[in-house]
Amino acid sequence: KNLEAIAREAEKARTIAGSRGLLGLNIMHAGTHYAQYCRQAEASGYDAILSGAGLALELPAYVSDDILLAPIVSSLRALQLIVKTWNRRYSRMPDFVVVEGSEAGGHLGFSREMLDQGSCPDLSGIVQEIKDQFPEIPLFAAGGIFDGADVRRIMAAGADGVQVATRLIATWECDAPQVFKDLLIRAGKEDIMLLDSPAGFPARALKTPFSLQLDDSLERNKAEMVCTNCLKTCSHQAAPYCLSHALMKAAEGDEAQGLFFTGSSAWKICGMQSVKEVVRDLMNE
Numbered sequence: 595k596n597l598e599a600i601a602r603e604a605e606k607a608r609t610i611a612g613s614r615g616l617l618g619l620n621i622m623h624a625g626t627h628y629a630q631y632c633r634q635a636e637a638s639g640y641d642a643i644l645s646g647a648g649l650a651l652e653l654p655a656y657v658s659d660d661i662l663l664a665p666i667v668s669s670l671r672a673l674q675l676i677v678k679t680w681n682r683r684y685s686r687m688p689d690f691v692v693v694e695g696s697e698a699g700g701h702l703g704f705s706r707e708m709l710d711q712g713s714c715p716d717l718s719g720i721v722q723e724i725k726d727q728f729p730e731i732p733l734f735a736a737g738g739i740f741d742g743a744d745v746r747r748i749m750a751a752g753a754d755g756v757q758v759a760t761r762l763i764a765t766w767e768c769d770a771p772q773v774f775k776d777l778l779i780r781a782g783k784e785d786i787m788l789l790d791s792p793a794g795f796p797a798r799a800l801k802t803p804f805s806l807q808l809d810d811s812l813e814r815n816k817a818e819m820v821c822t823n824c825l826k827t828c829s830h831q832a833a834p835y836c837l838s839h840a841l842m843k844a845a846e847g848d849e850a851q852g853l854f855f856t857g858s859s860a861w862k863i864c865g866m867q868s869v870k871e872v873v874r875d876l877m878n879e
């Protein structure tokens with residue numbers, strides 16, 4: 595089903611974009627079927643694979659040189675390791691890189707302790723460090739980029755572009771359920787939390803009945819789940835909850851049982867916009 599979806603989403607996106615621009619597919623390195631998804635991405639005509647949630651050290655082995663490859667990293671050290679390995683094993687360099695800071699949504703590349711203490715390095719600093727070391731790799735900064743001032747600040751630090759997620763969810767075009775969009779519109783700072791994901795990373799999500807009760811009802815969604823062994827890093831027995839199940843519930847718009855990932859800027863969203871309006875605001879501001 596996932597292989598079919600990879601092909602279907604490519605077709606949908608190409609229909610919208612026409613011949614303009616690049617289509618990228620973000621594939622979690624922690625996924626059990628990672629290699630198959632990468633091959634399917636190339637076969638389905640994506641122009642680029644972006645890959646985070648772990649170090650995609652063997653990614654070039656799965657695809658040809660025709661598809662662009664972009665690691666998602668949260669530190670200079672991670673990128674250095676990827677560059678060194680790709681260079682030695684595959685004579686390849688990343689075609690671009692996404693540098694994701696601690697304000698991002700979903701899985702985060704920092705320890706839970708650092709996130710709780712607020713002691714993560716700031717995105718501008720990481721961007722500067724990476725750009726100094728690898729000036730030739732186009733760099734997109736992600737995490738907490740919300741308005742034009744954020745874009746200007748991060749580009750001044752050396753980013754060539756930005757990746758925006760949270761703000762683009764509350765758009766008419768986004769295919770997330772309206773429940774998710776409304777949760778984001780209503781959210782205040784106090785409605786955003788950190789939790790631990792069975793993928794082996796801390797994650798940022800909205801406070802919902804599901805995320806709030808994780809601590810005291812660990813078995814809550816495992817009874818109804820069918821384990822598809824989706825994550826290399828998850829142990830069915832030890833996992834406190836099923837990530838796939840919780841994310842699918844969110845995709846279905848189930849406010850009680852869904853896990854809704856968000857970046858730290860969710861509280862700034864105050865209404866629905868079109869993608870065109872968001873991009874226009876970012877450029878004008």
Ligand SMILES: Cc1cc2nc3c(=O)[nH]c(=O)nc-3n(C[C@H](O)[C@H](O)[C@H](O)COP(=O)(O)O)c2cc1C
Binds near residue numbers: 701736737738757859
């Ligand atoms: C709902 C949601 C789901 C996400 N899922 C993924 C994912 O599957 N893989 C990934 O690399 N990043 C994921 N992210 C992170 C985004 O790709 C992005 O880098 C980050 O959230 C940017 O920060 P912003 O949300 O503050 O704009 C997700 C973010 C959100 C909000």
